[in-house]
Amino acid sequence: MSQSFPSLADIRAAHERIQPFVHRTPILSSTAINEIAGCEIFFKCENFQKVGAFKARGAANAVMKMTDEQKSKGVATHSxxxxAAALARAAKVAGIPAYIVMPSNAPEIKKKAVKGYGGEIIECEPNLKARETTLEEVVKKTGATFIPPYDYMDVIEGQATCALELIEEQADLDVILAPVGGGGLLGGTAxxxxxxxxNIEVIGCEPKGADDAFQSFYAGKLIPQSGPNTIADGLLTSLGFLNFELIKTHVSAIHLATDPQIIEAMRLIYERMKIVIEPSxxxxxxxLLADQDSFSGKKVGIILSGGNVDLGKLPF
Amino acid sequence: MSQSFPSLADIRAAHERIQPFVHRTPILSSTAINEIAGCEIFFKCENFQKVGAFKARGAANAVMKMTDEQKSKGVATHSxxxxAAALARAAKVAGIPAYIVMPSNAPEIKKKAVKGYGGEIIECEPNLKARETTLEEVVKKTGATFIPPYDYMDVIEGQATCALELIEEQADLDVILAPVGGGGLLGGTAxxxxxxxxNIEVIGCEPKGADDAFQSFYAGKLIPQSGPNTIADGLLTSLGFLNFELIKTHVSAIHLATDPQIIEAMRLIYERMKIVIEPSxxxxxxxLLADQDSFSGKKVGIILSGGNVDLGKLPF
Structure with missing residues (x-):
């Protein structure tokens, strides 16, 4: 694992490294949504990514950078x-074991995905302490390398390749919006x-019901998330330490959206773009739609982070 | 309206004619679905088409071929x-009125679409007789040109442009599968x-609960649909006369699927391809999945006909 924040050369090398294992996802636009929004939006569709989310990038990068000795003992994480699915798949591609600690209430579709990639699931209570304790035991027993979901340099480096592709294809963006949970995607994007x-402004977007990044950003210090309550189930975690450093330096604002606004935007994307996305x-x-004046007439890149949604539980 | 079946030159001219008004839709593949199906599938994604369905092609072609005098009085249809949405949009683009007779039980999303394009909706009882009588009155009153949904040469010619694009990009297909309701898409494809x-075999695919094309094809004479009962609400109509002629000559078989099979395939496309499609x-x-042996190892083109589904009524 690298010791300092990745350079542009590092990000380009990561892009090269993971290229055989991930998709270069398409960038889509919708005339109808542009008309509604009053600006020109370029959606980078990571819902079409391998494992259905941008996470495939960071996990592949972290696994491919491991030494052969590390690889022989496998990887572990809690997610x-x-x-979880991204790491299980990266491990499968590399031919090494993956031990995935998952809370017992994780969505069925996500457990199924991990098993589909041959990952070994170790269930635990649905709280951070149980996840960390269980993971520690797994690592101790197996010698596997812990690949954290976001607060980890090689993962951030991998996630940065998504904005790399977006900006390569659409260099004249005024602003890029990315969701923020743990901050790996937003940090890498920034x-x-x-x-x-x-000149491209980068703005983090967070559910009002899990607004620790917003709180932390404007307080200038990390304020952990407590009692998150939002439909955006991929953004419940607290902002990572490394990611917060990146965000403080390179992100210009954090914007919030309420759950009804999130559901409305989700429906708009299903109806007008005919693509499947998850609430986050x-x-x-x-x-953006909650604050249209700020984006009026601009060229806006939006990273659509993933499409793994329980179809039986759509909010409409 | 042309008097004989379109030639290749006619289809190419239609493609040129409608090109400014419709999308050249992408052709997508899914490794996961190929593995499940045991063959290589190329999905022509007309769910991403303007108005969310291939119907944009036929309607645009028919409207653009009208004389100025015809155009001045507008177009009418029952659908x-x-x-309905496709004709309303084509009329809007051409700057002429559209009168759309719709059964009172038509899905709300489809009524909304027609209104969104400025079409005038005339509601009627949900049966063919009421639709035809109401349409006759509208045409008599307005002088509008009736553009039928499928049994109409200029519409068939427009729908044929979809397979034209598919085969242009993927010339080595062994077989193309298209859904069959009225038969405009299947006829044009064939x-x-x-x-x-x-050398490309063309197979029509029909819901078991509305199998008039299957019945007609194997009886060698048109047998109208009675009492259709299927989730595939875009395929309830009877096969058209012109389309049946084309299908008898150029289609090699009609395959059937039950509603549970349709729902399973629909879910697979949502989950694995992350795209929104309608049941039909x-x-x-x-x-295909109900008869995998017949397609084993083949290169199969599938026309995904549309994505206009009531999200509140998904069957999962």
Whole structure:
């Protein structure tokens, strides 16, 4: 694992490294949504990514950077969602074991995905302490390398490749919106934009019911998330330490969206773009529509982070 | 309106004519679905088409071929669904009025679409007789040109442009599967394949609960649909006369799928491809999965016909 924040060369090397294992996802636009929003939006569709989420990038990068000795003992993590599947898949591609600690209430579709990639699931109580304790035991027993979901340099470096592709194809963006949970995607996005075109403003978008990044950003210190309550189940975690450093330096604002706004934006994307996204993924469009004047006439990149939703539990 | 079946030159001219008004839709594949199906599938994504369905092609072609005098009085049709929105939009683009007779039980999303394009909706009882009588009155009153949903040469010619694009990009297909309701899409597809590569087998796919095309095809005479009962609400109508002629000549078989098979295939497309389709659209994949041996190892084109589904009424 690298010791300092990735350079542009590091991000480009990561992009090269993971390229055989992930999709270069399409960038889509919708005339109808542009008309509603009053600006020009370029959606980077990571819902079409391998494992259905941008997390495939960071996990692949972290696994491919491990030494052969590390690889022989496998990887481990705790995750309620997409990082779990992403790490299990990266391990499968590398031919090594993956031990995934998951809260017992994790969505069925996400457990199924981990098992589908041959990952070994170790269930625990649905709280951070239980997840950390269980993971410690697994690592002690197996010698596996812990690959954290977001607060980890090689993961951030991998997630940065998404904005790299977006900006390569659409260099004249005024602003990029990305959702923020743990901050791996937002941190990586901010770093890539900073290197490639510092005129692009990067804004984090967060559900009002899990607004620790918003609180932390404006207080200037990390304030952990407590009692999150939102439909955006991929954004419940607290902001990571490394990611907060990146966000403080390279992100210009955090915008919020309420659950009804998130559901409305999600529905708009299903109806007008005919694509499947998970609720967390709708947060940036929801935040944009809640504050249209700020984006009027601009060219806006939005990272659609993932499409792993329990179809039986859609909010409409 | 042309008097004989369109030639290849006619279909190419239609493609040119409608090109400014419709999308060239992408062709997508899914490794996961290919593995499940045991063959290589190329999905032509007309769910991403303007108005969310291939119907945009036929309607645009028919409207653009009208004389100025005809145009001045507008167009009229009866349709429970996508043709209604497609004709309303084509009329809007051409700057002429559209009178749309719709059964009172048509899905809300489809009525909304027609209104959104400025079409005038005339509601009637949900049966063919009421639709035809109401339409006759409208045409008599307004002088509008009736553009039928499928049994109409200029509409068939427009629908044929979809397979034209598919075969242009993927010339080595062994077989193309298209859903069949009224038969405009299947007829146009069969005609295009016949001209461009007669080695491509064209198979119609129909819900078991509305199997008049199957019955007609194997009886060698038109047997109208009575009492259709299927979730595939875009395929309830009876096969058209012109389309039956095309299908008898250029289609090699009609395959059936039950509603549970249709729902399963629909779910597979949502989960694995992360795209939104309507139930009718899942019929070809459902038919393929119900008879995998017939397609084993083949290159299969599937036309995904549309994505206009009431999200509040998904069958999962």
């Amino acid at each position: 309620s969602g997409n990082h 770093l890539a934009a900073h290197y490639l075109n510092p 993924c709708a947060v940036p469009l929801a935040a | 429970s669904g996508n043709h 005609l295009a394949a016949h001209y461009l590569n007669p 659209c899942a019929v070809p994949l459902a038919a």
